[in-house]
Amino acid sequence: MLKKADRLTTADITALSQGKSVFGTLLSLRFTPADRSKFAVSVSKKIASRAVDRNVIRRKVYDAIKMAQDGLKIPVFAMILPKKECLSADSESVRSEIEAVFKKAGLR
Numbered sequence: 001m002l003k004k005a006d007r008l009t010t011a012d013i014t015a016l017s018q019g020k021s022v023f024g025t026l027l028s029l030r031f032t033p034a035d036r037s038k039f040a041v042s043v044s045k046k047i048a049s050r051a052v053d054r055n056v057i058r059r060k061v062y063d064a065i066k067m068a069q070d071g072l073k074i075p076v077f078a079m080i081l082p083k084k085e086c087l088s089a090d091s092e093s094v095r096s097e098i099e100a101v102f103k104k105a106g107l108r
Contacts, residue, residue, distance in 0.1 A: 001062050006069075008040035012077050019077070022105040026086045026097040027061065029105055031078040039065050040079045047084050057082050060091050064098040072107050 012034075019032030041061045043054040061080050086094060102108045 001059070002039060002066060006038055008038045008077055008079065012038055013040060013079065015077055016079055020105070022101050024097050024101040024104070026083055026089055026094060027101065028081040028083070029078060029101045030081065031076045031105060031107070034075050034077045037069055037072060037075040038077050039069070041065075041082065042079060043082055047082060048087055053087055057086050060086065060089075060094045061098070063091060064095040067095055068098045068102060072102065074107065076107060 015034075016030050016032055019030050022029045022031075039062075041058045043057045045054070048054045048057060061082055065080065080098075089097075099108070
């Protein structure tokens, strides 16, 4: 889990409405440039109906973000929206997917 200071608040999330989106096979990224990098992960009930499964996905993605956030070119507010395939994917796949999406977005 990221530190509270590194997570988006609801006020920060409203700024993402003017942001850009990038789509990968396991997840989607919505981002906008900011003063300092902050991240959020949102897993809907449509993706995983059980709270346990949503939490597993969220933890995998937060762990991958923690590894990847240091190499960003510019600070961003970013929301990660995992897809259903993320539940069965291992942690290494999620990490590589985060890296690929950041690269596709031009953040690396």
